[in-house]
Amino acid sequence: MIQGQQPELFKFKTNESQGAVECLGLTFGNDTARRAYFTEKLREKLQDPLFRHVEGFPLGSDEDILALSDPPYYTACPNPFFAEFIKNHAQTYVSENDDYHSTPMTFDLSFGKTDPLYGANSYATKVPHQAIMQAILHYTRPGDVVLDGFAGSGMVGVAAQACAHPSAAFKQTIEEEWNAAGMPAPQWGARRAILNDLSPIAGFLSANYNLPFEVEAFAAEAQRILEETKLELGWMYETLHTDGQTKGQMTYTVWSELFSCPDCGGEIDLFNQALDPKSKRIRDEFVCPHCRAELNRRRLNRSYETCFDPVLAKPIQRLKRRPVLINYVIDRSRLEKLIDEDDLATLHRIETLSPGPRSRHTKCR
Numbered sequence: 581m582i583q584g585q586q587p588e589l590f591k592f593k594t595n596e597s598q599g600a601v602e603c604l605g606l607t608f609g610n611d612t613a614r615r616a617y618f619t620e621k622l623r624e625k626l627q628d629p630l631f632r633h634v635e636g637f638p639l640g641s642d643e644d645i646l647a648l649s650d651p652p653y654y655t656a657c658p659n660p661f662f663a664e665f666i667k668n669h670a671q672t673y674v675s676e677n678d679d680y681h682s683t684p685m686t687f688d689l690s691f692g693k694t695d696p697l698y699g700a701n702s703y704a705t706k707v708p709h710q711a712i713m714q715a716i717l718h719y720t721r722p723g724d725v726v727l728d729g730f731a732g733s734g735m736v737g738v739a740a741q742a743c744a745h746p747s748a749a750f751k752q753t754i755e756e757e758w759n760a761a762g763m764p765a766p767q768w769g770a771r772r773a774i775l776n777d778l779s780p781i782a783g784f785l786s787a788n789y790n791l792p793f794e795v796e797a798f799a800a801e802a803q804r805i806l807e808e809t810k811l812e813l814g815w816m817y818e819t820l821h822t823d824g825q826t827k828g829q830m831t832y833t834v835w836s837e838l839f840s841c842p843d844c845g846g847e848i849d850l851f852n853q854a855l856d857p858k859s860k861r862i863r864d865e866f867v868c869p870h871c872r873a874e875l876n877r878r879r880l881n882r883s884y885e886t887c888f889d890p891v892l893a894k895p896i897q898r899l900k901r902r903p904v905l906i907n908y909v910i911d912r913s914r915l916e917k918l919i920d921e922d923d924l925a926t927l928h929r930i931e932t933l934s935p936g937p938r939s940r941h942t943k944c945r
């Protein structure tokens with residue numbers, strides 16, 4: 581569970597070197613001291629069997645939960661500091677003072693999926709934060725607390741914070757659209773977010789999207805990992821250009837599904853037998869290369885192969901397919917070639933790699 585912090589989060593800076601910090605009414609010499617204090621509090625709480633008995637409590641050791649957490653802001657389990665957070669950041673509800681009024685938001689919300697923040701994770705059901713921002717701007721005021729009990733990758737938290745730092749283009753678009761719709765101008769400024777999700781990976785993503793961190797240290801570490809990965813795995817993405825000398829960088833490989841002919845049982849490779857190279861679509865009718873029978877896609881039988889899955893450590897059945905085409909780049913030029921012997925040898929080398937100490941190599945029949 582993540583709790584919104586100070587509204588300046590979106591500047592992506594930690595408090596690590598900033599001296600004294602205040603958190604939930606306590607003052608600490610620095611942020612490391614804050615983390616150490618609340619980590620101990622969380623450690624004590626994890627000893628409480630009733631706490632661990634909460635429905636949906638993650639299966640994990642105390643040490644793993646503590647290592648993932650950054651309490652009180654993020655705990656990789658139900659957040660025991662939640663009540664304290666509310667006490668510090670919310671006011672007791674008094675109906676006589678309640679002047680909140682908001683008309684229903686009646687226009688459609690949509691936003692493209694091209695923002696780098698949206699692309700930075702592959703959580704299945706994520707929503708672009710700019711779309712959420714519009715609902716938050718409409719229904720809340722700066723400083724309000726927004727609760728998302730089903731937060732997924734934490735985009736509501738990103739949106740709540742981004743209300744303080746919209747890009748100039750986004751701000752202008754929203755203000756113009758709202759004006760045209762006869763709505764009052766949005767009140768920019770951060771809201772605080774409480775994010776919760778049943779899934780530990782969702783909580784982890786939300787935390788990493790929403791908690792501050794050292795940009796330079798992150799960039800340097802990311803670059804180091806990229807370089808190390810390239811050294812170790814870069815050969816998997818290399819392909820020899822058709823001149824037989826230059827090495828290209830693969831962008832993607834096209835795989836063709838394999839079927840069998842319903843008349844003679846011969847193998848049909850859809851890419852080679854049925855693809856129209858001009859339209860790049862599968863032809864409605866084509867001929868079996870073995871018995872010359874007239875075929876169409878509906879008449880074909882699927883082919884399967886049995887493989888040993890080294891991760892599951894058991895045999896699995898999968899659709900038969902074959903790599904046929906490689907798209908690659910040399911000096912910014914996009915090129916295409918049919919798969920060759922070298923590429924097949926690379927794929928074979930990859931297949932025989934072991935993903936873990938316990939696993940055996942992939943074998944198919």
Ligand SMILES: C[S@@+](CC[C@H](N)C(=O)[O-])C[C@H]1O[C@@H](n2cnc3c(N)ncnc32)[C@H](O)[C@@H]1O
Pocket residue numbers: 703705706707708729730731732733734735736776777778779782
């Ligand atoms: C549609 S997704 C939310 C996606 C999110 N808006 C985003 O941008 O990433 C719904 C989430 O609800 C979570 N969920 C389902 N049942 C839940 C429960 N009982 N308590 C908490 N979270 C739950 C799922 O794990 C999932 O992450």
